[in-house]
Structure formats: C-alpha cells, structure tokens
Amino acid sequence: MAEYYMPAPDDGLLRRIFTWIRTGKRFRPSFPRAVEFQTLSTCNAKCVFCAHSRSPEEIPHGRMEDALIRKIIDECARHMVGRISPYLTNEPLMDKRMPAILREIKQKCVFPVRTKINTNAALLTEEIGRKLIEAKLNQLWISVNGYSEETYRASMGLDFCRTMTNIDRFLDMKKSLGAKRPKVRVTTIRTRLVENELEKARAYWSARDVDFSIHSLDNRSGETAAGIIRPGSHKPKPRRNCDLFLKQAYIVENGDMIICCHDWRQTVKVGNVARTSIGEVWNSDYFKGLIYEYYKKKFDNIEICRTCM
Numbered sequence: 001m002a003e004y005y006m007p008a009p010d011d012g013l014l015r016r017i018f019t020w021i022r023t024g025k026r027f028r029p030s031f032p033r034a035v036e037f038q039t040l041s042t043c044n045a046k047c048v049f050c051a052h053s054r055s056p057e058e059i060p061h062g063r064m065e066d067a068l069i070r071k072i073i074d075e076c077a078r079h080m081v082g083r084i085s086p087y088l089t090n091e092p093l094m095d096k097r098m099p100a101i102l103r104e105i106k107q108k109c110v111f112p113v114r115t116k117i118n119t120n121a122a123l124l125t126e127e128i129g130r131k132l133i134e135a136k137l138n139q140l141w142i143s144v145n146g147y148s149e150e151t152y153r154a155s156m157g158l159d160f161c162r163t164m165t166n167i168d169r170f171l172d173m174k175k176s177l178g179a180k181r182p183k184v185r186v187t188t189i190r191t192r193l194v195e196n197e198l199e200k201a202r203a204y205w206s207a208r209d210v211d212f213s214i215h216s217l218d219n220r221s222g223e224t225a226a227g228i229i230r231p232g233s234h235k236p237k238p239r240r241n242c243d244l245f246l247k248q249a250y251i252v253e254n255g256d257m258i259i260c261c262h263d264w265r266q267t268v269k270v271g272n273v274a275r276t277s278i279g280e281v282w283n284s285d286y287f288k289g290l291i292y293e294y295y296k297k298k299f300d301n302i303e304i305c306r307t308c309m
Contacts, residue, residue: 001033001082002026004246006291025243028291031079031279032249036261037072038088039064040095041253045120046157047145048229049189049217051089051264059089060266062253068274069101072251073108075278083114088250089264093123099131106136114138118187122158124166126173133179140182142167145189147197147204155193171208185211191229218262218309239308245291249278257281259290263304 005025007016016027041061043052051059069086076084086092086101095101102115116139124142132140144163146152152160171184186205188194194201198214205212217229242260250258255274258266270290271281281287290302299306 001247004028004243006246006288006295009288009292026247028246030283031081032247032282033081034083034085034248035072035076035081035251035278036085036088036248037064037069037251038090038253039069039086039092039097039101041090042094043089043091044094044122044158045091047143048155048193049191058265060252063095064253064255066097068255069097070104072273072278073101073105075273076105076113077109077111079279080111081109081113083116084109085116085118087117087119088252088261091120091123092117093119093128099128099135102132102135102137116141118143120144120156120158121163121166121170124170126169129166129170129173132182133174133177137182139185141185141187143188144186144201145191146194147201151193151197155191168208171210183211185213187213187215189215189217190231191217192231193229195231237309239305240297242294242305242308245287245294249282251278257287259287259302260304262308265304267304268302 003025005019005023005027007019007027011019011027020026040063041059043050046052073084084105086098086105092098098117102117105113105115115135115137117137118141121142121144143156144152144167145155146160149160152158152163167186173179174184186201188198188201190198202212244260248261250261250263251273252258252266255272256266256269257271257273257278259268259270268290270287271284273281293299294302294305
C-alpha cells in the first residue's frame with residue numbers, strides 16, 4: 001500500500017495534490033483505504049510474542065454481532081475500499097462464519113475489493129479451504145514460526161505436522177481446482193527461536209512456489225517480552241513516522257475503532273462505528289487531533305505510540 005501523510009488543517013485540495021506530487025505520499029483520504037474488523041477475539045495459538053499467550057486476561061473478548069458485520073460491509077461497499085480484512089489480533093478461522101463473511105463482502109462490493117486474512121492454518125481443514133476458495137478470498141497469509149516440531153511448538157504452541165499438512169493439502173486443492181486465488185504467502189517473524197531455520201524455510205517455500213517473507217519482531221507497543229526473543233543483531237528504533245492511522249481503520253467486536261492494530265489492549269478508542277459510522281469516526285476532530293499530536297511527538301493521549309518499536 002502507498003505511503004500517506006497528514007495534511008495540515010488549513011490545506012486545501014490543490015495544496016494536498018501538490019504535496020502528493022512533490023513527495024510521492026498521498027494525503028489522508030476521507031475514508032480508509034483498508035478496513036480490518038475483528039469478528040471474534042479468540043486465538044488457538046500461544047505465540048511467544050503475542051498477548052494471547054502472555055496476558056490473555058488483559059485482552060477484551062467478544063463476538064461481533066451479525067448486524068454490525070453487515071453494517072461495516074455495507075459502508076465499505078459504498079466507499080470503494082481497496083481492501084477488507086475480517087481479522088485483527090485474532091485467529092479468523094475460529095469464527096465459523098468466516099467463509100460466509102468473505103462471500104458477502106464480494107457480493108456487496110460492486111467495485112473491485114481485495115479480501116485478506118492472516119491465519120496460523122491449524123484450522124485450515126479441507127472443508128474450510130474449499131469454502132475460502134469458493135468465497136473468492138484474494139489473499140491468504142499464513143504465519144509459520146518454526147520449521148521443526150520443537151521450534152514450532154515453542155514459538156506457537158501448535159502441532160507442526162498438522163499445520164504443514166493443512167498447508168500442503170490446501171496448495172494441492174488449489175492446483176487441482178485450477179484456482180488462482182487466494183494468493184498464499186507464508187510469513188515468519190524473526191526471533192531467536194527461528195533465526196537458524198530461516199534459510200531452510202526460504203528453500204522449503206521456494207520449492208513449493210509459495211511467496212515467503214520474513215518480518216521483524218515488533219514490541220506490540222511497548223511489551224518487554226519482545227526483547228527477550230529478538231535476535232541480538234536486530235535492534236529496533238522507535239516508530240516516529242507511522243502512517244497506519246492515515247490509511248487503515250481497525251475495528252473490534254463491539255464496534256470500537258482503535259487507533260492501531262498493535263493496540264491489543266484497546267487503550268486508544270477513537271469512536272464506535274456501531275453507534276455512528278466508519279466515516280464519522282474516521283473524520284472526527286478527536287481522531288484527527290490525536291494524529292496531529294502524534295506528529296508533534298505529544299504522547300499523553302496516545303501512550304502506546306511513545307514506546308512502539
């Protein structure tokens with residue numbers, strides 16, 4: 001996705017376009033280019049870098065009502081959103097409604113829209129896989145953090161053989177059906193646990209013609225546990241030019257829009273789309289005010305941004 005910048009309050013359209021041409025960065029749109037909404041808060045994995053394993057009691061839990069899901073999809077359809085992702089900090093395949101949700105997105109969005117979910121694939125059965133293909137899912141990102149039974153279980157707390165069997169079976173199904181979508185990408189987070197297995201992983205997925213990417217470990221907005229498993233050669237710097245809240249909206253089960261996907265505690269809520277709308281929350285003075293504070297390095301109201309790396 002393109003880079004974005006936050007226009008000054010008095011910037012007119014011409015000034016915004018000029019800045020776009022000069023810098024290559026687009027100005028914050030009147031509606032998010034991507035919308036992520038979490039339909040169910042649970043996860044079946046126990047990843048060492050995730051709050052679901054360390055502090056599950058601190059995670060607000062719930063299930064999004066069907067009516068709110070439809071409301072979000074309908075509004076996104078009216079605004080020609082580029083991508084809709086019905087997941088956030090959870091495991092999307094734990095929600096049995098997921099294939100139907102993905103199918104509804106495609107049915108209601110007249111203009112082309114990409115759908116994407118991230119999964120650990122432990123629940124990617126043959127039946128679910130077929131339904132995802134039938135729902136015309138565009139992108140399926142699979143998180144695999146370990147390439148031996150021991151490392152994988154230590155990293156994610158799941159069954160390595162079952163997950164790899166699920167992935168291979170899904171790839172075979174796609175091929176047998178002649179399906180081009182969803183495009184599969186496997187991602188691995190670089191930690192001390194998997195550091196020595198990354199080249200093996202790269203070769204493994206290359207042999208299967210699967211896109212593979214290695215991501216740096218972030219600290220989930222200040223979590224100290226990340227430092228323990230981060231490779232010593234990779235020292236992160238504080239994020240000070242983040243543009244996530246300029247292009248993407250993040251909505252949790254009760255309709256609260258949080259400022260960022262890293263805010264798993266939901267400490268910064270910018271509004272509620274169940275009571276109003278995505279557009280109203282996105283364009284509210286309160287939300288925009290927080291963004292201006294961020295770029296002025298004022299973190300009193302957005303404490304998670306102070307220590308985010």
